[in-house]
Amino acid sequence: MDNAASGYRKLDFSKLKFADEPLKTEEALKQVTPFPVPQEVIDGKKQMIIDSEGIHYV
Amino acid sequence: MCKVGDILLIYNAMNNRKHVGMHPFLVLDDESGIIRGVFSYDFIGLLLTSANTEDKKKRLKKIEGNFPIAEDDKIMISGKNHDNRYSYIEADQFFYFNKEKIKYAKIGRLEPEIYNLIIEYIEELKDNGVSIKQIFDKASKLEE
Numbered sequence: 001m002d003n004a005a006s007g008y009r010k011l012d013f014s015k016l017k018f019a020d021e022p023l024k025t026e027e028a029l030k031q032v033t034p035f036p037v038p039q040e041v042i043d044g045k046k047q048m049i050i051d052s053e054g055i056h057y058v
Numbered sequence: 059m060c061k062v063g064d065i066l067l068i069y070n071a072m073n074n075r076k077h078v079g080m081h082p083f084l085v086l087d088d089e090s091g092i093i094r095g096v097f098s099y100d101f102i103g104l105l106l107t108s109a110n111t112e113d114k115k116k117r118l119k120k121i122e123g124n125f126p127i128a129e130d131d132k133i134m135i136s137g138k139n140h141d142n143r144y145s146y147i148e149a150d151q152f153f154y155f156n157k158e159k160i161k162y163a164k165i166g167r168l169e170p171e172i173y174n175l176i177i178e179y180i181e182e183l184k185d186n187g188v189s190i191k192q193i194f195d196k197a198s199k200l201e202e
Binding site: 006007008009010011012015016017019022023024025028029033034035036037041042044047048049050051052054055 | 062063079082094106127148153163165166169170171177180181189192
């Protein structure tokens with residue numbers, strides 16, 4: 001099933017403006033607070049689903 | 059195998075040969091390609107981030123490229139309180155990944171209703187004066 005059939009829109013890259021210089025991963029993650037992934041999700045016992053109501057662990 | 063809308067946990071993000079922990083990413087685009095004529099990649103990811111203090115919440119809220127996915131999460135898992143945490147997708151930073159350079163697992167998905175809003179948001183960033191930053195040190199340099 002392609003993205004359109006599954007309801008996911010394709011990003012139109014022609015509408016974007018890219019910065020001239022690339023970032024290093026280190027710079028990009030420098031001030032990031034790691035997103036707290038619950039252990040049950042890491043262990044594969046639950047899935048993380050994000051919808052319009054927020055984040056669910058099911 | 060990953061596809062658009064998947065949430066992946068990427069385990070071995072490293073910088074200067076140091077582990078910087080694991081981070082969840084949204085698969086924004088699952089078509090492989092070549093970036094700047096030099097690096098090949100399998101997919102593009104967007105970082106999920108969150109704030110657990112008032113200062114961080116204020117700071118993340120001000121960043122134009124951040125797309126909010128949850129306010130005041132009410133999550134209590136394994137006795138650890140994640141309550142009152144704001145979460146965002148960093149929509150103005152594209153991470154280009156080659157699967158051979160990372161260790162990852164699929165941990166969930168983002169539903170189309172939200173994904174499509176993020177796509178619209180990204181496409182409007184240019185009009186709001188925001189340039190997309192590209193990170194491709196997790197892509198593979200092509201042989202010369």
